[in-house]
Amino acid sequence: MPDDDITLADLCARVHAFVDERDWAQFHNPKNLSMSIAIEAAELMAEFQWLTLPQSRDALADEAHRQRIRHELADVIIYCLGLANAMDVDLSQVVIEKLALNAHKYPAEVYRGRF
Amino acid sequence: MPDDDITLADLCARVHAFVDERDWAQFHNPKNLSMSIAIEAAELMAEFQWLTLPQSRDALADEAHRQRIRHELADVIIYCLGLANAMDVDLSQVVIEKLALNAHKYPAEVYRGRF
Amino acid sequence: MPDDDITLADLCARVHAFVDERDWAQFHNPKNLSMSIAIEAAELMAEFQWLTLPQSRDALADEAHRQRIRHELADVIIYCLGLANAMDVDLSQVVIEKLALNAHKYPAEVYRGRF
């Protein structure tokens, strides 16, 4: 599986090349990219708009639906990688850092089974 | 830099452990996770809500603001990793696949410098 | 009940006065207002983030929760009225117009009980 080998830095480099080939860096300021992430996130949500929660799990078993969901998720990630590039942020580092902050905010022994 | 060493499988495993320790898998159906991605994306947008596009670039030079932006971006990614786990999706594979589809949809020679 | 007496023109005028008193028209371009609508919509969604669909109905019976939901919904509407002001759009007219388009797109006899 590619996830076993590929780092976020690898993916960031691919997104950078994609943007560079189109000379789109001029549009990729943080504000526009944050809007783009939110727009793609809404397209992902639309795949589940009228489903119950169990139906949203079952949707994954439908190959065509699963494919649309995968691609919408990818679009969210691609813009996140674009923002990481525009900010010169090390995404792996900040994910690990934020997970530690979240772990502190939501201690497992307090939040087990509840939100 | 962590991005150079840490694979997506590593990060997915860290998010999986975080969720597992809190017994939160019961809440992490695709519909709820898609909402969560959209909610975090909106919190990220809020960091740029009233700024002009150049001001949104300048915001990155302010250390406290940059930190908030990094952490909001991380929260979006963390829920994306959570959805990848819930769907058993290989994120690297789908990002690479979707970039190829986007490259076909937006040929560089047609879209250079325009959107 | 106010809804029976207060026209949309009244509400738009109140939002206009609020913005005017703060000299905020300078920030209220359509792009910023569309972001603001989306940000408030996400805060509204967050009220239901981890609930099942039936639980989201039951939430309305909890007075404190109902109040938060009412206020988040109001914030979405207030920015919509702000955008209507910034665009000089007659909201009643466009809502009636769009309902007619939606009725044409989703004929009742085809879409009864399904989405």
Place this chain on the structure above:
Amino acid sequence: MPDDDITLADLCARVHAFVDERDWAQFHNPKNLSMSIAIEAAELMAEFQWLTLPQSRDALADEAHRQRIRHELADVIIYCLGLANAMDVDLSQVVIEKLALNAHKYPAEVYRGRF
């Protein structure tokens, strides 16, 4: 102008009839409606995705673009009216109530010309 005569209660009744004719109340729980508002809000944002703030004002002068923006705004409002129906909320009342709370939170003399 219709806004001078039409109340939110009038519009809520029209949305109620639309939903009722399609037997869609079963899908219109608060969680689904909040997602729908956010999805439509993102479609509205997409109209301004890559524009600068001044360009987003200029977009209103383009008749075809203005029409798309009007209709996307209408879709956001229509789902807000649907949620008001599902919650049995008096929208005019809550808008007036929330404007008063916002006025208290953002005193005009403190926030004039700043956000």
